[in-house]
Structure formats: C-alpha cells, structure tokens
Amino acid sequence: MKKTTKNIIYIALLLLIFALSYVVDIIAPYSMLVTVLRKGAVYALVAVSMNLLNGFTGLFSLGQAGFMLLGAYTYAIFTIPTAVRESVYYYYEGGIINFQMNMILAMLLAGVVAAIFAYLIGLPVLKLKSDYLAIATLGFAEIVRALAQWDGFGKITNGSNLLKKFPVLDNTTQYFLIVAICIAVIAMLIHSTYGRAFKAIRDDEIAAQAMGINLARHEQLSFVISAFFAGIGGALLAIFQTTVQANAFKSAMTYEILLIVVIGGIGSITGSILGSFLFIACSEWWLRFLDEPMFIGTFQVPLLRTGFRMVVFSVIIMIVVLFFRRGIMGDKEFSLDRIAKLFRKKAKGDKK
C-alpha cells in the first residue's frame, strides 16, 4: 500500500470514530454506550500514560490513582463557580479560593500539579534505585488520598465532602478530542529521540548508560510526563463523574489501569486504547449482571451477588498474566500493514 493511501485511510478512520462519537450522543443519549465511550476514553488516556512509564521506559510505578486524584482535585477546586462555592464548601465557610479558572487551563494545571508531585517523588527515588518506585508511588497515592480528606485542608479540599458543581463537558466528542490530543502528544514523544532513549533504558540499562543516556534524568522525565497526563486524566474523570471524592481513588483504581495496560499489551499505545474500551465495557456494562442476584423462577442463581464481578475480574487477570502475558497487541501497534498481512496470510492459508 502506498503511504498516501494509508494516511488517507487512517484519517478516514479517525474521522469515522469522531463522527460516531457525535452521532451516539444524538441517537442514544444517557445510554450505557455513552458511558462506556466517555469513561473508556478517560481510562485510555490514563492507561497510555501508565504505559509510557511502565511499558516504554520499563519503570514500575503504582501511583496512577494518586496522580489522578491530584488532577481531579485541582480541576474541581479551581473551576467551581464562585457563586456556588458557598454551597459546595458548606462546612468550610465557602473555602478560601474565590475565583474560577478557565476549564482548559484548569485541566493543564491539573497535569502540572501531578507532574510537580512526580518530580518531588522521583528526585530521591530515581536517583537511588528505581526498583523502589513501585513502593514509593503506592505509598504516595495512599498519603494524598488521606491528606485530601483531612479536615485541616478542608478550606481547599472540602475535607471528606464531595466537590461538585464544577463545569463538565457536554458531549462525547469533546472527551474524544481532548483524549486524542493528549495521546497524540505521548505517541509523538515516544517516536522522538527521547522515546528511543526511554526504550533503550527499558531494554538494557547498562547499555543505555554506555550510550551516554543519563538514566536518572530520563527516568525522571518519563515519570513526570506520565504523571502530567495522569493528572489530566484525573481531571477528565472528575468531569465524567461530575463529582469528586478522594475515597474513589483507591489503589484498586491503579490496578484496574495496570490491568488495561497488560490486557492491551505492555509497550503498545493502541493496545492500551483498545484494552481500555474493552475493560470499561466489561466492567460497566457486559459483566454488570454478575453483581446482581438473578432468579430463574424461584431459583436463585448461585454466586451472583455484589462483589462477584471483582472475583471474575481477578480470575481474568490471572488468566491474562499466566497465558496471555503479551496482551492483545504485544508491543506492536495497530497498523494497516499488519491487518493487510493478516488477511494475506489467511488468503494464502485458504488457497492451500
């Protein structure tokens, strides 16, 4: 296939996806499909940001939920309209912030705040031994979750109360657009000379260093950028949920995202995107019935009850980790060439 034809097909595909996101709001508003598309897009961004670090740089971090929390809170705190602050910060006399930021700027700030925290964690951890990053980030996520609910910060975070009434996006296309831009930036980074350096570190730290790549600096860079986009993802999650509460950002959220990355393929951006929609569709929609008691006549189907979904999930995780370690995409990307090859192979096989 010629390069221009391929590019035209890619652009057409992209336009099709956006057209679909537009149409779905019109023909099926408030449907499960809309929920899946919106939440799936948000998780896709967070999964790709995690993949940048865990998949492309080979660092193992478990702080995603923490960075998302920072992003979600930053966005919510700075965008709640001044007129309703009194009612949101009811227990804290309207809080201490009395201005409202532009939505897009607040989203960027959400990323920046998460990035600053990542920088501060990375400074000691990545200088010493990057092996401790998982523990450090896990601990960090728990600490920010506790601090966000602490009464002492109530005038800013609203303590353990909900943050709400901040502006949200009103159509699916907007979610897709923001997520697409962010993922495109990450993809461009990965394809740049810095992305190559990240992959070199992942493949072989000693050889990467021998090639003159400063490990600590590049690991730090990847970590900070990953956190930046997790922060934006957190802001988008807040927007999706319309309310924010620190308790939702448990480590289970990080594990969900990790699972998406593994299902999609460690080191594959398109894999993370596919994995995300698949995962969200299963957890929000297709597997929902597992959590609800079901009766056939008077016979109650055993096992089906609240929490059973998580059991099934855990089993799926185990199966994936044991037998499909490379996930849907492995470390390859979705491409027309690959699909064409697949078909050609099939055609050849059929002829024989």
Added chain:
Amino acid sequence: MRNVLSLKDVTMQFGGVVAVNNLSMDVNEGEIVSLIGPNGAGKTTVFNVITGVYEATNGRILFNEEVMLENYPKGKMKKLYKGENAGVYKKSVVKLPDKITKMGIARTFQNIRLFKSMTVFENVLVAMHLRRKSNVFTATFKLNMKEEKAMREKALELLCEVGLEDVKDELATSLPYGKQRRLEIARALATQPTLLLLDEPAAGMNPQETDELTAFIKHIRDKFNLTVLLIEHHMNLVMDISDRIYVIDFGKLISSGTPEVVQADQRVIDAYLGVTEDE
C-alpha cells in the same frame, strides 16, 4: 605522544575477591593497545572500571590528562581491602557511565548488549541521543527536524561503514553473532568517541572474519581518529594489530610491551600463551 588514558594503581575488589589488582597502564593517542590474559583474569572488569560501571576500590584514572576517577577504600572496604597502595589516594571522584561516554569513551560488550526491541538502524540512532541539541519539547513537537534528519543520515552512514545497511530494518537481535558485534561497534562509534574499548570483538568469528575485523579496526581507527583499547583472545589478531600489549593474570599485570616483547616473555607463555595454543 599525547596520553589519552592512564590507569594508576587501580584495584577493583568485590567483597573479598580482588578482580583487578594494582593495575597501571597507559594508552596514547592513535594507538591500538591490547589487554590480554586468561579467562577470569579481570579484563572485562578493567573495562567496567574505566567506563564507570563499577566504582574502582582504589586508584586513579586519567582521561586526556584529567582525573576521571579517583577512589580509596571506604566503609566496609577499609577493613576488607587486600590491594596495594592504600592511603595513596585520598579523594573520591566518581563519574557515571553516561558522563564518561559523553567525555568520549565508547565501548562494546563481551556479552553483546544490543537493544532487543529495536531494529539495527534504531540501535545506532539511539546512540546519537547524547549529542542532541533538542530538548524534550522540541523533539516531541518535531521542531528538531533538521537534527533528526542529520542523526538518521549519520546512522545510515555508520551502518554502511560496518556493512550492515542491507539489514538496517531487521531486529538487531535477529542478526548472526558476527553482525551483532559489528553493530555494537557502529553503535559505539555513533556516540562520537575518541577512545574506543572493544571487548572480545572477534569472539565467535571464523579466521576469515577475524582477518576482516583486523583490517576494519585499523580502518576505523584512521577514519575516526580513534585510540583503541582491545580485549581479545585471537592471538593472530592481537599480534598483528597491537602497537603495545598488556598482559594480566589474576588481576595483576604480568607483562607489557610490543607484541615481540610480550610473545617472548616466559611469564606470559607460562600463564597464557601456552594454554591457548593447547585449546
């Protein structure tokens, strides 16, 4: 002759094992110098100390007459230290491997360490990252197209130089050993070194390939104005190519000089040359 690399009383001790023992050696500009010795003599460890992979326990290393490393036994090593010249060196100057590469020392690895997820071309390309002028922002948003293009051209040039341009899009680790070793050399050259360290570049090569390699090393030395320090077991190659040779055994220097001198040295024959000829 200008001195490029100088090791002074370098000792590398791992726990109780002295892998390099009070080694001093010099490499001058434009020379090809070989480091030989039986297996386990400590040759690779010398490379690892020069390139900063290991922090030498004691001694000093100068690169272009500048102190690149200086160390003395510290902490637990104070008691454990079995080497010589304790107390001579009092400063601790340590550089990380990437800094040393940036200063102009590049190396290949005895146990080939190519980037396994990357193609042949990308393996060379990534080695050019350290001389970049772009930052993460300009690189991501493709504002460094000129530099990127120059990098790609240079990488291709180097691949042509080592004769791997026809396999440039193949996975590096899918190549046969001989080609992987040549790729390691291309990758090392891409960092723009002035001193090149080659760790058993002819390992696994047949006599004809070894002869080609001999000519090739001389060729790149001239073309890129390099100084070369070489670890090798193929005696034909070593004797043919070397201006001078250092021989170590159990981490200690047992002989040094021109190929003729070393070849005639009884200590070398006893410790090493006699053995290899039996093999």
